[in-house]
């Protein structure tokens with residue numbers, strides 16, 4: 001039954017085509033790109049259905065498990081590619097570290113603003129047991145600080161595209177097109193930082209929608225980290241938290257398309273919601289007959305006003321990490337293979 005509903009919903013998604021966002025600030029690019037990807041490759045519909053099956057299965061099995069599994073923390077390697085045209089876009093290492101810190105706090109429920117969660121939702125707030133590290137080993141096995149820096153000739157490299165009659169490609173994903181090519185997306189979460197036009201904050205690839213060369217997320221330099229060029233009201237590093245949610249297969253709390261009360265985000269413990277919330281709403285906000293969880297990272301409020309993922313969102317992300325994105329769990333990109341290589345060298349001397 002649920003499967004049929006999803007099938008109908010996914011077909012609906014395909015049918016809607018490219019919809020427009022009217023809100024100037026906090027423009028959701030992820031679903032916009034998702035639509036474009038669907039149009040380009042209808043096979044994605046099938047892949048997404050298979051993924052929903054895997055997700056459902058994983059969560060069902062988890063719930064059936066009688067033995068108490070010890071919760072382990074998964075650490076995921078990240079590489080940040082700064083692609084800049086003007087000096088100001090070439091953000092500092094400190095600003096990048098501040099972003100990793102925010103991600104680590106938010107995904108471990110160590111963020112200071114959990115105290116703002118309304119009592120109604122407090123028990124639903126999750127420690128997602130995911131941490132992030134800047135890669136210490138590059139794709140050639142050499143030491144790295146997990147940051148690449150590339151100067152580009154293109155304005156708004158974060159959204160610049162090149163098109164022919166068949167397709168449109170984002171320049172930022174490819175060194176030869178003025179961006180920076182991904183590091184193997186099975187081993188690194190690629191985060192590109194580049195200026196975007198149209199007040200866009202960022203966009204991410206949901207599992208199964210992009211080529212491996214285009215997996216990860218792109219975030220504008222004004223909305224990355226919580227210092228330096230980070231600009232209010234999106235200067236809390238929550239754009240990356242939100243995009244990481246998409247990357248791990250979360251939809252917006254209102255669902256995959258433009259809203260209404262008939263669509264759902266496939267997350268049981270987030271209430272139905274008819275549309276995005278913006279700015280910093282006063283609690284409570286009601287739609288679809290229930291209180292909106294507008295303080296969820298997957299809504300559109302200001303960085304200061306979002307503070308939680310739920311237990312069922314956590315289940316969905318965990319399912320993704322154990323299925324489609326499982327390769328990341330065995331990545332060695334944050335280890336120290338060089339120490340081993342060096343010590344072998346030394347034994348030869």
Ligand code: ARG
Pocket residue numbers: 026027028029030031200201202203204234238239240242243246299300301302303306
């Ligand atoms: N533009 C982003 C997206 O749709 C959402 C913005 C995140 N919100 C925030 N307060 N930083 O993927």
Ligand code: ZN
Pocket residue numbers: 028029030031242246252
């Ligand atoms: Zn989004």
Ligand code: CA
Pocket residue numbers: 264265266267268269270271272
């Ligand atoms: Ca829900």
